[in-house]
Amino acid sequence: MPAPTHPTSRPFLRHSGALLALCVGALLAACQPQNEQTAAAATPPVGHYEGSLGAAGQAGARATLDIRHPSPGHYEAEFTAPGTLSFVADTIVFSNNQLRLSRPARPGQTLALTLDGDFWRGTLTLDSTKVTTLLVKRGVPTPTAYRTEEVPQATGSAWLFAPADTDTPGAALVLLPDAETAPTAAIWADALAREGVIVLLLPPADSATAAEETPRLQAALRLLHGTSGADTTNIGMWAAGNRAATLASLLTGPGAPRAAFFIAQNTVVDANTRAAFRELRSRKMPLLALYGGAGALARSAAMRNALGGRRGAAVRVYRAAGADLLVPGSLGPVFGPGLPGEVVEWLRGQ
Template sequence: MMRHLPTCYNPTKWVLGLMWLVIAFAGCQSQQDQAGAATPPPVGHYEGSITLAGQPAMRAALDIRHPSPGHYEAELTVPTTGTLSFVADTIFFNDNQLRLRRPARPTQVLNLTLDGDFWRGSLDLDSAKAEIILLKRGMPTPSTYRVEELAQDGGSAWLFSPSDTGTPGAALALLPDTETAPAAALWADALAREGIIVLMLPAVDSASAPLETPRLQVALNVLRATPGADTASIGVWAAGMRAAALAESMTGPGALQAAFVIIQNVSLSSGTRTALRELRNQKVPILALYGGSNATPQQALLMRNALGGRRGAPVRTYRGAGPDLLVPNALSTRFGPGLPNEVVAWLHSQ
């Protein structure tokens, strides 16, 4: 489901657009509704395999659900390569042809043709294409999470919210930079599957505390209003320059209030060091992550010193991964060693 916000992506208009979402939670129609009386996709649970030429087959499952009148959603699950799994809130189905495009990652597309109880087709990702065949096994499994696009000029925000809202859980605003943006949807999916609500903001190529503060404030308000969010456990994960801007926006007069902070690949200027020390004095939990060329012992030592020099300070380096904390793989990148479990465990401990 997509909500269209008639705003440009600048701090003021972005704030007004998301405030409109929070205050005037207006109903909207899915693209399935707009299509009128089109043939609905076949609801069910399908199992099979994905095969890339020259590679071992991977188990896969597809669930097509009908959660509300006029609305359908689908979920692809690849247990051995979690970065391929995703939930699609919009289904394109016509003349036995099914097409699913991954939210916030448009280069990953599932194209299938219905043949009796079978789906046959391909999973396309960037320039790679893998064959996929699935057989109907019964009714769909329960939904893992739902995803919603908050559309606007200049980029979309995406809300990943677990389906089970009975037990309040952590929530975070995810602020990628241009280097980590392609992996942001993979992280949002992985965290949502562990019960963590994620609001993924569009990437920006520059950041400062004055620019980030207003849109971050509204993002935190959106998360507080999301069903299932523990309002005492709402934080922010920011990368690169946005991480430095985040730290500075949480100190001084009119500072943002967040329950925890994850900073990724942050460079330590004197201003950032000062801000981080103040956050530690305020006892704000901070997890620092470094990947790729940033993941050096020297960088980890500098960050530990900035966090007060305590042994065991939560600074994690992943030298075998890229800046996005992923490692290359045949069809899709994978999470670096120990990920996403180490991040999930830290979040659940807060």
């Protein structure tokens, strides 16, 4: 059984997270010095591969795979495909010409390939769906779009998605999904990171009390403030469901975490949350409320009443999308109409 291996942690992160040094090879149980790796480990072939995905009865879709070797003993892999299928792998296993890639925070999505000359042949697994994949080598790998780092938490791992380009400071946010939106939250983290937004994806929480969320948020904000490439004046939060309601109350309480903006997803506005959102409105915090799924129209109307017409606050409804703001597609979910562009545009305007 090959030992799972992880891409290298990014040099532009000042945070010490989980060990991400990549050890490739079936017989490696732990990271070894470079000279030992050279002798003992098989290494995945670096390059840019192009090809297609094919599901039974459907037209093929274009796909690419980039395998990179950024430093001695370290490898990275990035899979690019239509819709929401693209990802930078957090785990790379290579042995006996077989490659297996896993997607961060989406354990149901894996890519398993076998090397045959210049070809990779295999299967992209999307939970219970399997898609045939064929890729051929076309040259050197393209530059990476973003990198990931696993950050262990007491309640499960968080994931940091950060653009590879750190020369231009950009917005950063803490993403707090609820149980309903957690399965697809990594799709949003991937999409925003590709647009230059740093995202720290926290694990879902069974409860969303102020006592539990406050230390999580404070630690998350500290990490983002210490991440190279983050505009420290433009770090905000995105929360879904009850976590958004709790967060709205936290941001108006004593000793509140300092956030530059707030995105609330599918938040139910009741008497308590209405007061909190009105207080945020009076403090002129930029607010974006997003709604999809059952009850979206009624919930969005209540949020509009709470926020009023203040400049900087926006309420948007995506009637065709579910609560996760995605719609079903032939190869997995896709973004609702106008997404993710409308969210990215709003973030850039803050």
